[in-house]
Amino acid sequence: MALGTESIWLRAYPGAAPPRTRLLCLPHAGGSASFFHSWGNALGDDVEVVAVRYPGRQERIAEEPVDDIELLADSISAELVPFLDTPLALFGHSMGASLAYEIALRLEARYGVVPAALMVSCRKAPHLLTPRTAALTDDGLIDEVRRLGGTDSALLAEPELRELILPAIRADFSAVARYAARPGVPVGCPVTGYVGDSDPDVDSEAVRAWRRVAPRGFGLKVLAGGHFYLVDRRAELLADIRARLARNP
Template sequence: MRLGTQSIWLRRYATGATPRLRLLCLPHAGGSAGFFHGWGHAFGDDVEVLAVRYPGRQERIAEAPWTVLEELADAIAAELPPYLDVPLALFGHSMGATLGYEIALRLEQRHAVVPELLMVSCRKAPHLLTPRTAAFAGDDELLDEVRRLGGTDSALFDDEGLRDLVLPAIRADFEAVARYTARPGVPLGCPVVGYVGDSDPEITAAEVRAWSGVAPKGFDLRELPGGHFYLVEQRDALIADIRARLAPKR
């Protein structure tokens, strides 16, 4: 796929010239590329943002959502070679963090490309993951779990038509997360940064810090005020932190 060709998997926020670096953003379970719309041109003219478009939502609403994270990682990694003419960094929130990790492994193993940086947000390290059952509960129980975590406008669930529209993608993503069980963590060839909200009901700073076990090239942790979706309220602080990490090395 040429850069001038639209990718069904990637929403591209192109820069005016060839970028110095690209940032791949991976949404959370039930999320979409639109979650990162405000990030599109937030990192300067030399950083191009790519937001991943999962099947079953927004432009891909007519497609069946996928339920296996490894298959999603395969498909996304296969889209990336045309974009690897410059360094690539990855940011994934919650489910997206696991996808970012799997994509980074595939880039190293299949394309001999080591990402510049992997940034993981509000997600346990691969060797600490515990089984989840929300995907297999009834609709009400599943939506209660989504409300508990936040990040999705609960008004969507009050409208029966909208609820029926978004629920399949949410259920599929939660099923994909549930299927991705703990496994020995394979070390990455790039540094890793972990982010977490200080009042996240789902995960602790210590659990995010455990990503250091797959980051022999270096690990750093940033804790910000807020819950599982701290990155909404703390958007400016988070973007400033990421921008500094992506800045040219001096």
């Protein structure tokens, strides 16, 4: 089934041909679907990039943000059901990696669909997560976003935009804080971990630990850069994703 504009949760970037695979992209805390805009059509005509639109930002700015990863995973998984006629791979960056993992578990347990691949970026494995402070002041939230870097941090320099986007950032950081360490439940698909070699919060061994939930195979790709290595290393990252998707049946 074609995605088109039928889903408020999903923004599709269709290729010129019917897709062989869909790649669902889940943004980081404070991020939005537009972060993956440049990925549209970058993986070839047979891979359709689909970015998740979280409540409380961009087209959904009037909605209340959701501060719980498992609730987000419930909603997104249910939204995906009509579109599972095409093999689905998942890519999540930072907070989005935990969300991608939870969606993979739900698709298999609730809907009998095993994703083609789970790709997790700059996020510790589920059993290694540690609590983080969610009750930051506005200035504290802004400092944390700027510390991690990324294109979204530039928006915080504008006072009017800051007032609009801070509620979503606060909800996302709260969701991350509430998503505590848990025994990792294995997924039924291959898992690939990505990380920048100078990420201030996540090192390669913490990402390598995802192999604990990957009995169908695990790969690790370390790229030059920090928490948002995927901005400067976009071409290298997309080439690796493309190659891995091409190897899936």
